[in-house]
Amino acid sequence: MRVRSLIRTGIVSLLFASGYLHASEETLLIEKFQQGQYSKRGADSCLMCHKKNETVMALFDGVHGDLHSSSPMAQLQCEACHGPQGKHKGKNQPMITFGDNGNVSAELQSSVCLSCHQDSQRMAWHDTLHSDDQSCLSCHQIHTGQDPVLNRAAEVAMCSQCHREQKLDLNKRSSHPLTTPTQSGSMTCSDCHSAHGSMTDGSLKQVSINDTCYQCHAEKRGPLLWEHEPVVDNCTSCHNPHGSVNDAMLERRAPMLCQSCHASDGHASRAYGDDDSAFTGGQSCMNCHGSIHGSNHPAGKQLLR
Numbered sequence: 001m002r003v004r005s006l007i008r009t010g011i012v013s014l015l016f017a018s019g020y021l022h023a024s025e026e027t028l029l030i031e032k033f034q035q036g037q038y039s040k041r042g043a044d045s046c047l048m049c050h051k052k053n054e055t056v057m058a059l060f061d062g063v064h065g066d067l068h069s070s071s072p073m074a075q076l077q078c079e080a081c082h083g084p085q086g087k088h089k090g091k092n093q094p095m096i097t098f099g100d101n102g103n104v105s106a107e108l109q110s111s112v113c114l115s116c117h118q119d120s121q122r123m124a125w126h127d128t129l130h131s132d133d134q135s136c137l138s139c140h141q142i143h144t145g146q147d148p149v150l151n152r153a154a155e156v157a158m159c160s161q162c163h164r165e166q167k168l169d170l171n172k173r174s175s176h177p178l179t180t181p182t183q184s185g186s187m188t189c190s191d192c193h194s195a196h197g198s199m200t201d202g203s204l205k206q207v208s209i210n211d212t213c214y215q216c217h218a219e220k221r222g223p224l225l226w227e228h229e230p231v232v233d234n235c236t237s238c239h240n241p242h243g244s245v246n247d248a249m250l251e252r253r254a255p256m257l258c259q260s261c262h263a264s265d266g267h268a269s270r271a272y273g274d275d276d277s278a279f280t281g282g283q284s285c286m287n288c289h290g291s292i293h294g295s296n297h298p299a300g301k302q303l304l305r
């Protein structure tokens with residue numbers, strides 16, 4: 001008997017460790033959801049007990065606490081998100097909770113939001129890597145008048161909490177104006193990316209990397225008489241859009257940048273550092289090949305003018 005109960009305790013702690021008991025609370029909440037016992041008095045019955053909580057009341061400063069026709073307040077109210085009250089009067093029976101410590105999976109949390117927000121903006125939500133382990137609540141807050149992530153001045157810092165590599169890049173010597181959120185002409189991550197996913201690799205808002213860049217660097221689009229193949233193909237063959245220690249956010253400095261592709265063409269193959277050649281010295285290749293993004297000059301085939 002003793003041995004058996006020990007095994008049982010062992011199993012129980014194993015279940016805790018594996019998250020199974022968490023999952024069973026989720027099962028319970030799903031059942032409760034299916035039973036659909038919504039309270040008759042809506043928010044009023046919730047607020048009987050919850051109105052002293054400032055976080056809860058801040059809901060009414062934001063759009064979800066508004067009374068207009070499509071808002072949760074005009075419908076199931078609190079229960080549109082937290083699920084039907086059922087027998088909940090405190091800890092006796094849980095309600096759906098959100099965020100990192102929420103009692104249902106990230107996927108289910110997001111599905112609550114998507115019940116109203118499954119629109120053209122979020123068509124590709126399930127294709128973004130964010131939907132793997134993150135939920136809408138990794139970025140958004142609900143019980144607040146101003147959701148910080150919707151504030152352009154706060155967005156970059158918010159994304160950078162998780163994206164350390166990009167944070168490092170954007171503080172390098174040359175970068176897009178992402179670190180000066182309050183200045184005019186400043187940018188945010190979502191100028192290029194869709195946080196909700198898109199049909200493009202890297203969840204870009206435009207259909208390709210180059211179309212992303214042309215939004216603001218239209219003069220690079222062409223058409224040009226003489227094109228430089230990698231420019232037409234992909235701006236990031238040479239630039240890191242998040243920033244770099246080199247001028248103009250270049251992945252590498254010239255001549256090494258150029259020689260990563262042109263190591264066997266005529267004079268371009270002269271090794272850097274071997275001599276102080278006119279071809280590789282100083283500002284190097286661009287001294288002569290100044291029209292590196294392509295040329296409209298009749299004699300510009302070699303990108304010299």
Ligand code: HEC
Nearest residue numbers: 043046047050055056064072077078081098140141142143
């Ligand atoms: C649009 C969805 C939505 C609606 C409607 C909503 N909530 Fe919430 N609630 C959330 C989310 C998400 C959180 C997690 C905190 C946050 O993101 O603001 C939360 C957190 C809470 C918490 C925990 C607060 C704390 O102190 O941490 C309580 C309690 C709560 N809600 C009660 C309510 C009540 C009562 C109502 C109705 C008056 C309501 N909620 C309406 C989504 C919602």
Ligand code: HEC
Nearest residue numbers: 039045046048049078079082085088089090091095096097
């Ligand atoms: C009879 C009082 C009572 C009523 C009515 C009530 N609650 Fe609660 N609720 C509580 C208590 C007590 C807790 C546990 C509070 C805690 O753990 O801090 C709680 C916890 C919660 C939580 C989890 C908060 C957290 O941070 O874990 C949510 C969400 C919640 N209630 C939402 C609601 C909603 C929505 C309604 C209305 C449908 C409602 N409650 C009705 C008393 C009540």
Ligand code: HEC
Nearest residue numbers: 063070071072075080081112113115116136137140142147
């Ligand atoms: C019952 C429907 C409903 C549910 C459920 C719901 N929302 Fe909303 N949400 C709305 C409506 C309505 C608006 C206002 C839209 C508008 O004005 O165009 C809104 C607006 C928003 C906005 C824009 C806020 C702003 O200040 O402009 C965000 C972000 C948002 N919701 C996120 C969420 C998240 C995250 C969840 C899940 C916790 C959620 N919503 C659940 C109906 C809902």
Ligand code: HEC
Nearest residue numbers: 110113114117121125130134135136138139149150190195
């Ligand atoms: C990685 C962070 C992130 C995640 C995760 C995220 N959002 Fe957003 N959301 C943003 C940002 C940034 C904006 C404002 C910029 C924009 O609209 O692209 C925004 C804007 C919104 C808006 C208002 C504008 C619009 O697109 O209609 C709604 C509604 C919204 N999000 C809902 C959701 C829902 C629902 C989920 C989960 C399925 C979600 N978001 C997940 C970052 C996020």
Ligand code: HEC
Nearest residue numbers: 128129130134138139158159162189190193195201202203
């Ligand atoms: C809570 C953490 C978190 C936050 C906040 C966050 N991300 Fe992410 N993001 C991730 C994770 C995890 C991945 C999966 C890949 C990885 O590990 O880099 C990811 C992937 C991405 C990708 C590449 C993926 C793809 O979908 O193809 C982009 C782009 C991205 N995030 C942009 C953003 C932007 C923009 C914001 C702010 C609006 C943001 N992220 C906020 C955690 C986060």
Ligand code: HEC
Nearest residue numbers: 156159160163166176187188189191192193201202209241
């Ligand atoms: C000027 C446009 C632009 C801005 C602004 C921008 N990105 Fe990117 N980002 C890109 C491009 C282009 C890619 C490459 C996509 C690809 O290779 O498919 C990328 C890739 C990524 C990736 C995926 C990296 C990988 O290894 O797959 C993440 C994560 C990311 N960006 C996060 C961010 C974050 C966070 C911010 C804000 C701090 C940000 N980006 C700002 C253009 C931008």
Ligand code: HEC
Nearest residue numbers: 174175176187191212213215216235236239241247248249
């Ligand atoms: C939302 C607008 C916007 C988008 C999209 C954009 N840029 Fe920029 N870019 C800027 C601004 C603003 C500057 C700074 C101009 C200045 O300082 O004069 C800049 C500067 C640059 C510079 C010069 C940096 C320096 O230090 O001299 C390069 C290179 C560049 N962008 C490449 C790209 C590439 C590659 C893409 C696409 C992945 C891209 N940009 C997308 C707005 C944008």
Ligand code: HEC
Nearest residue numbers: 210213214217220230231234235237238239248286292293
């Ligand atoms: C073959 C490598 C290469 C590719 C591909 C490339 N660039 Fe550049 N880019 C450079 C070099 C080198 C410089 C620095 C020029 C200088 O110092 O004279 C530069 C400078 C820039 C600048 C700042 C100076 C200026 O000309 O305005 C911008 C903006 C820029 N590139 C945007 C782009 C965009 C957008 C694309 C894609 C359409 C792109 N680049 C593709 C090599 C490249």
Ligand code: HEC
Nearest residue numbers: 228229230237254257258260261285286289292301302303
């Ligand atoms: C990602 C690879 C790549 C990089 C990096 C690159 N190029 Fe090119 N470049 C090409 C390709 C491919 C062609 C077209 C080759 C052809 O038509 O034979 C080309 C063509 C050229 C031409 C015209 C040759 C001709 O006869 O038409 C010149 C000049 C040139 N590149 C110079 C440079 C310089 C200078 C740099 C550095 C700033 C550079 N390239 C960086 C791939 C690259």
Ligand code: HEC
Nearest residue numbers: 255258259262265266267268278279280284285287288302
């Ligand atoms: C002193 C001026 C000058 C410098 C510096 C220079 N080039 Fe050239 N390049 C030329 C001229 C002139 C031509 C056309 C005549 C020819 O074919 O030699 C040319 C032609 C080319 C071509 C066309 C194919 C070929 O080899 O004939 C490529 C590719 C090229 N250069 C790449 C480079 C690269 C990469 C660098 C830097 C390592 C560089 N150039 C530095 C003047 C220069």
